[in-house]
Amino acid sequence: xxxxxxxxxxxxxxxxxxxxxxxxxxxxxxxxxxxxxxxxxxxxxxxxxxxxxxxxxxxxxxxxxxxxxxxxxxxxxxxxxxxxxxxxxxxxxxxxxxxxxxxxxxxxxxxxxxxxxxxxxxxxxxxxxxxxxxxxxxxxxxxxxxxxxxxxxxxxxxxxxxxxxxxxxxxxxxxxxxxxxxxxxxxxxxxxxxxxxxxxxxxxxxxxxxxxxxxxxxxxxxxxxxxxxxxxxxxxxxxxxxxxxxxxxxxxxxxxxxxxxxxxxxxxxxxxxxxxxxxxxxxxxxxxxxxxxxxxxxxxxxxx
Amino acid sequence: xxxxxxxxxxxxxxxxxxxxxxxxxxxxxxxxxxxxxxxxxxxxxxxxxxxxxxxxxxxxxxxxxxxxxxxxxxxxxxxxxxxxxxxxxxxxxxxxxxxxxxxxxxxxxxxxxxxxxxxxxxxxxxxxxxxxxxxxxxxxxxxxxxxxxxxxxxxxxxxxxxxxxxxxxxxxxxxxxxxxxxxxxxxxxxxxxxxxxxxxxxxxxxxxxxxxxxxxxxxxxxxxxxxxxxxxxxxxxxxxxxxxx
Numbered sequence: 001x002x003x004x005x006x007x008x009x010x011x012x013x014x015x016x017x018x019x020x021x022x023x024x025x026x027x028x029x030x031x032x033x034x035x036x037x038x039x040x041x042x043x044x045x046x047x048x049x050x051x052x053x054x055x056x057x058x059x060x061x062x063x064x065x066x067x068x069x070x071x072x073x074x075x076x077x078x079x080x081x082x083x084x085x086x087x088x089x090x091x092x093x094x095x096x097x098x099x100x101x102x103x104x105x106x107x108x109x110x111x112x113x114x115x116x117x118x119x120x121x122x123x124x125x126x127x128x129x130x131x132x133x134x135x136x137x138x139x140x141x142x143x144x145x146x147x148x149x150x151x152x153x154x155x156x157x158x159x160x161x162x163x164x165x166x167x168x169x170x171x172x173x174x175x176x177x178x179x180x181x182x183x184x185x186x187x188x189x190x191x192x193x194x195x196x197x198x199x200x201x202x203x204x205x206x207x208x209x210x211x212x213x214x215x216x217x218x219x220x221x222x223x224x225x226x227x228x229x230x231x232x233x234x235x236x237x238x239x240x241x242x243x244x245x246x247x248x249x250x251x252x253x254x255x256x257x258x259x260x261x262x263x264x265x266x267x268x269x270x271x272x273x274x275x276x277x278x279x280x281x282x283x284x285x286x287x288x289x290x291x292x293x294x295x296x297x298x299x300x301x302x303x304x
Numbered sequence: 305x306x307x308x309x310x311x312x313x314x315x316x317x318x319x320x321x322x323x324x325x326x327x328x329x330x331x332x333x334x335x336x337x338x339x340x341x342x343x344x345x346x347x348x349x350x351x352x353x354x355x356x357x358x359x360x361x362x363x364x365x366x367x368x369x370x371x372x373x374x375x376x377x378x379x380x381x382x383x384x385x386x387x388x389x390x391x392x393x394x395x396x397x398x399x400x401x402x403x404x405x406x407x408x409x410x411x412x413x414x415x416x417x418x419x420x421x422x423x424x425x426x427x428x429x430x431x432x433x434x435x436x437x438x439x440x441x442x443x444x445x446x447x448x449x450x451x452x453x454x455x456x457x458x459x460x461x462x463x464x465x466x467x468x469x470x471x472x473x474x475x476x477x478x479x480x481x482x483x484x485x486x487x488x489x490x491x492x493x494x495x496x497x498x499x500x501x502x503x504x505x506x507x508x509x510x511x512x513x514x515x516x517x518x519x520x521x522x523x524x525x526x527x528x529x530x531x532x533x534x535x536x537x538x539x540x541x542x543x544x545x546x547x548x549x
């Protein structure tokens with residue numbers, strides 16, 4: 001069960017190019033993160049899949065049918081959490097979830113059971129009788145998430161679901177999505193949180209100016225390099241790090257931070273020198289991180 | 305039911321009632337206050353009210369109530385849904401576009417009914433006019449209310465929020481002061497006939513006077529005008545919800 005995006009394009013009336021010849025395939029059982037700058041075309045892509053935005057060209061196929069030509073079929077097979085909060089004013093958390101379940105044809109005890117389950121899974125059951133307008137931004141987001149996924153359809157589209165959500169419940173969201181994926185759903189998530197993408201998503205698609213610039217499995221990034229971040233007010237110590245396999249050196253005066261991309265062979269030398277300088281109080285602290293999606297992301301966008 | 309144009313209607317109704325459970329009674333109370341204020345307040349403008357003026361004022365009160373519900377309040381409420389994301393959210397739900405319109409029509413139409421009933425009671429109590437409740441008069445009230453609400457939806461769907469407020473105020477002022485709704489048409493110059501017979505406001509007032517007050521002739525041209533506006537605005541509203549960016 002694949003969702004196929006075939007060469008879709010979109011230019012809005014104000015001549016803004018939202019996407020440009022995008023071809024991607026989404027498989028069931030997989031969590032795919034759409035990442036990229038604001039305005040890269042991520043939300044437009046979700047809206048094209050559910051049928052709210054019509055591409056200028058290309059097609060989106062699911063179960064042999066064009067989602068562009070069959071908007072009703074698209075909406076029946078897709079659960080979507082939009083970027084804005086779902087309308088919650090005057091509705092309790094459980095009331096909001098039950099209302100959406102009722103719209104999807106689930107009523108009575110069955111709706112109660114589905115609602116109780118998802119609120120427990122997201123650890124928000126204690127807020128179930130609180131009106132949406134009295135909730136924090138994070139809890140509203142969680143309620144919107146619960147509304148979209150309490151009765152999940154074959155395709156699940158989520159636009160920044162973990163924004164404003166506390167770290168514990170972020171994990172619960174991702175765990176819930178993992179379960180959905182393992183039950184055969186196609187999960188597509190727009191997010192700016194690259195750390196979470198690395199930890200939980202199976203694949204990422206990086207968009208820039210409406211184009212796919214990278215489509216790959218998470219964890220497959222180049223691990224032959226690492227980034228050393230040194231916190232200091234003394235820019236001059238950068239000159240001491242003159243080992244041959246330091247690939248890049250930068251000083252960020254605003255944050256009092258030196259960052260260096262090191263070849264794997266140079267890590268020990270650099271760490272030893274850093275520790276000496278900490279002893280001499282020239283450096284306050286340091287951090288060594290493997291080359292991450294964030295590094296790849298930065299490189300990709302800069303290259304463009 | 306899966307492909308019905310009513311798909312999701314009961315769920316949408318339930319959701320709207322849940323969301324608006326505080327606004328709906330306030331909305332009804334506001335309509336009741338408006339109805340009483342118009343019957344008793346407008347009567348103060350005229351020193352000696354004869355029977356014809358009383359009928360015009362009474363029917364005008366009901367019509368103004370209907371116009372204020374549809375073209376002002378509903379338009380502003382729907383315009384707000386465009387700003388706070390409810391409009392887009394509804395579009396992503398697995399419901400027919402017609403059901404979205406119908407559920408809002410039912411909700412806001414029902415909320416306006418207490419105001420209409422109180423207007424009728426106030427009219428009877430203030431002027432002692434005989435009211436003719438019949439299938440025809442009930443139908444005229446329902447089609448008039450639905451048409452005004454659909455005009456409100458159309459205004460809200462197609463215009464920018466800051467323009468919506470201006471247009472709705474304009475409709476209300478023109479209807480109240482320059483349309484022969486609360487007074488006979490012979491008080492206005494003849495050339496104005498061509499304008500207000502295009503819009504449904506005056507035809508609605510003629511139909512309500514003819515059916516509910518048994519005053520004047522029931523003119524089918526008025527009915528076709530109202531039904532025409534109903535159909536056009538229903539089509540435009542459904543089209544707006546179905547339209548892809």
